[in-house]
Amino acid sequence: MTTVKRDTYTPETLLSVAVRVFNERGYDGTSMEHLSKAAGISKSSIYHHVSGKEELLRRAVSRALDGLFAILDEPGAGRGRAVERVEYVTRRTVEVLIAELPYVTLLLRVRGNTGTERWAMERRREFDHRVAELLRAAADEGDLRADVDIRLATRLLFGMINSLVEWYRPHPDATTEREQLAETVAHLAFDGLRTAR
Amino acid sequence: MTTVKRDTYTPETLLSVAVRVFNERGYDGTSMEHLSKAAGISKSSIYHHVSGKEELLRRAVSRALDGLFAILDEPGAGRGRAVERVEYVTRRTVEVLIAELPYVTLLLRVRGNTGTERWAMERRREFDHRVAELLRAAADEGDLRADVDIRLATRLLFGMINSLVEWYRPHPDATTEREQLAETVAHLAFDGLRTAR
Incomplete structure (x- = not known):
């Protein structure tokens, strides 16, 4: 029935x-x-x-994109040295990704068959590009290793962050976990796993 | 025709x-x-x-898995401090991933509907587990940051490495690029992007 x-x-x-x-x-x-x-x-x-499923898609990926782009307007993303700003953005990106997990998952999976999908992919690339610019500014300020290719580093950074949608499943105590995760990603990317030598 | x-x-x-x-x-x-x-x-x-497509799948993912597991038997994976060994394994994993790109791509995409797929996923988890053990040994030897959860770090490390199958496309001068990529991943994961302070 x-x-x-x-x-x-x-x-x-x-x-x-x-x-x-x-x-x-x-x-x-x-x-x-x-x-x-x-x-x-x-x-x-x-x-x-x-009006149909494409409108639902547009609303869903907009929610993810709005969450991500809003990070760039937060005070932490706009003041201080570029390396601090990009580390802040990295941390917040992880937090937004987890807070909006199903929406960001959908955003990362669209593949460009419809106008809305292509638009979503373009906006997503724009966000990656804004982060790449911050990384470049940090390199120009001498705060990033000179031997690392920024384009490559950006892709690896997002590779790491975006992999969360594949394996992360929220636990009951989600807030602590979210902060810990953001902390670990930022440590890994900016300070490395190794103890200081 | x-x-x-x-x-x-x-x-x-x-x-x-x-x-x-x-x-x-x-x-x-x-x-x-x-x-x-x-x-x-x-x-x-x-x-x-x-005998059929499942045999082709088994041969294909075996090629990827054999390449990955062979790394663990290389001298660089077996001698020295654990942090050096795990950095070596990370570097070589990137190299094998690129050398066997279509095979590893297939391995990372199988989802477990058939016996062969489930076997492939289990072997893959076993490889991740071996790398996690190395990371844990490096932490025990005091060479990794104490504030990072090893399980989380392992997942993020593989998230970063495995993302290569989504965006990496080989260039004509593949050997240089392969080494540069392996170098960048190892730098990012173990030393971080930030210049030493």
Whole structure:
């Protein structure tokens, strides 16, 4: 017996259902039928909230992107030496990634088949580019190793951070863990694992 | 018009075609028909070489796993302080990943629907575990920061290394680049990006 729920969704709560389904089945592999089943409301009820699955995708990746770009406007990202700013941004990026885990996961998985996906990829590259600029400024100020290629370092840094969406699963005491994780990533990237010699 | 090639494949050359198709379509999404088309030989010709696609998968991930596990038997992985050994293993892991890029890419993407996939994932975890043990030994010898959780550091280290399969594309002068990449990963992970203070 299929239970059809009364539609008590808001655009936000519907979004969280959609993002879960997108992450499970892939955006391409998700139909309005799948969304309707997962939400327990009819397709026409969904169309009451949004124009279709592409709008849900746009809202979802916007939430991730807004979270990431907001970091760059925080005081910690704007004052002090570039190396401190980029370390701050790294730490906060990990925190935002964990706070918005399903949304950032979706953002990192889009592959560019629709206009919205291509737009999301472009904005994501823009964020990476802003961080790369900070790293370059830190190198220019003499605070980063001269023998490291900045483009390569940026990619490895994001490789490390973004891998979190593949293996990180939140624990009950999420706040402590989130800070510890951000701390470890920043240590690893900027100070290295080795004790000072 | 379909051109059917004379079957001049060896198990090795057939394998490289299969791995390319597996990486493009996903292992689950690849049929013997797809392999036959990509290789330009009939399905029965393929069965002349292997028992089916699962054998091709097993050979492909074995190649990646053999390359990775061989590192642990190299002299550099066995002598000196643990921190030097784990740095050596990190460097060589990057080199093997790049040398065997399509095979390691496939290894990192298998998700465990068949026995062979589950076996591959288990072997991969075993390799990660061996590296984690080295990191733990280095911490016990006082050569790693005491404030970093080793399990977390291992995951972040592999997150960084494994991200290479997503963005690294070989350049003509691959040898120099491979060494530079291995060097950068080792610097980032063990010494950090920051200049010594």
